[in-house]
Amino acid sequence: MENKFQAELWNRLTQAPGAPGFEGPVREIMREYISSYTSELMYDNLGSIFGVMRGDENGPKIMVAGHMDEVGFMVTRISDKGFISFQTLGGWWGQVLLAQRVQIITDNGPVEGVISSIPPHVLSDDQRNRPMDVRNMYIDIGVDSREEAEQVGVRAGQQIVPVCPLQVMSNPRRIMAKAWDNRYGCSLAVELAKELHENPNHPNVVYVGATVQEELSGQRGAKTAAASIDPDLFLAVDASPATDIPGVKDDGGKLGGGLLMRIYDPMYVMPVGLRELLISTCEEENIPYQIYVAKGGTDAGVVQYHGKGVPSAVIGIPSRYIHSHASIIDREDYEAAKRLLFSVIRKVDRATWEAILPR
Template identity: 80%
Template sequence: MENQFQWNLWKRLTEAPGVSGFEGPVRAIMREYIGAYTDEIVHDRLGSMFGVMRGNENGPKIMVAGHMDEVGFMVTRISEKGFLSFQTVGGWWGQVLLAQRVQVITPQGAIEGVISSIPPHVLSDDQRNRPMDVRNMYIDIGADSREEAEKAGVRPGQQIVPVCPLTQMANPRRIMAKAWDNRYGCSLAVELAKELHEHRDHPNVVYVGATVQEEVAGTRGAKTAAGMIDPDLFLAVDASPAGDIPGVREGGGKLGGGVLMRLYDPMYIMSPNLRDFLISVCEEENIPYQIYIAKGGTDAGVVQYHGTGVPSAVIGIPSRYIHSHAAIIDRDDYEAARKLLFAAVKRLDKATYESILPR
């Protein structure tokens, strides 16, 4: 990996625990990195965090955000025999859970565990032919009693995260990790802060950072962060499910195909003027892009409603197997998104911003 700064950033962000509502470890990393590029850091009261990069104060106020949280679980109960019941946090499909490794995050540190599965030898024919309900799954941490689990530091309400270290694959452009959704966006936010620090001539004021609680109903951190910042324009930086795997019909993003140009999702329709601006940047900068129609939403769907309205877009990339233990991105897509984000922010002066607004 030739870019050691980038690799170290990816490793720290993707391997940090940060289920919705428990984003503290990720926020600390974001604060450390972004704080190296600006002394002006702002927080809302839910935990979203932004660095303020002041270019031209007469230009538009641009909000750029990944989201810190990942899908995961929460401990809800410890049985007499030391098994943990859990609640899913964010969108999970039950069939990706059985026999997967997890960590329970306690004040004393991470405790290793595995989601319970029944060996096929003892399954009835009926059990073999139907999926197990998540409510009937447990986490085994190797404890023999509730007292032993509690002595190890486990309590109801603690976050539980998947285990998947950052891994370069057979094709070295493909990188596997947990939580690319959305530590990808956190990483790109850090890189934008670094770029604007090193090249201070941007024609605007940029609030760059990450929100919390995007993966749960209501995309909650985006609401409070927009209330704090009151942006003129918003760029969400988020990963979306790839559509290039067996069993998925074509129409989603393809790994290696470039940045995703999200035109529509159930919460959002990109304005034609903003669409044309971003596509023109891609074409002028030779940035590969893919037209994308999504079934799920992002923070852009919420921020666009703030105040009297905020033109919003998503700088996205495809990721295989999001909302599971292991996801895969293509580094070429990351670089395409990076190039688009940098170029768009540097072009968004007052006149360009006003040209994006509806007439």
């Protein structure tokens, strides 16, 4: 990875633990980077963080946000023999969990573990023919009792996160790591703050950062962040499932095909004026994009309801295997999303924002 700034940023963000409700380590990284580009930071009371980049004070107020949380787990119980029961945090399909490595984040540091699986030699016929229920899984941390688990710092209520180092793959454009959903958006927010610090002439005021608890129902941090900022325009930066893998209908979301232009999901329809602005910008500047119809929602689905209504869009990228331990993105899709985000921020002045509104 030739871009040293980006390589360090991606590695730090993807490797930080940050299950929903436990985003503190990610927030510290975001604060470190954003505070080097602006001294004006703001928070909501759930933990979302934003830097304020002041261009034209008469221009629209634009909120740009990734979300800090990744799908993870929480410790719920320690058995007498030291096995850990857990609660999922975010949307997991149980069959991606068996035999996967995890870390329990304790006050003493991370405790390594593995999610239980039963070897085929001892499976009953009934077990072979049924998916394993997540409620019957546990985490083995290599101890023999509850007392031993507690001695190393494990307690009910702690976060648990997947283990997957960042890895440049055989095709060097492809990067594998945990939590691209949505440390992609956190990274892009940091890069936007850096860009606006180095080139500060923009026709608006930008609140750029990341929310909490997007992976839980209700996109909770987006609600409180929007209430704190009261934006005129919202741009979510989020990763979505790639559909270019065997066994999935390929109807959008191909790695290397460009950014994702999300026009619909169950919570959201992209406003016509904003859609025209984003697509025309891509076509004028030769930015590759893919029309995307999604089955899941993003922070845009709740921010659009704030106040009198906030025109909202998602500038996304496809990522293979999200909501699992290891996901893959394409660097060129990331760069396409970055080009569109930077361009739109430079373009949206008061008149452009008013033209987006339905009248």
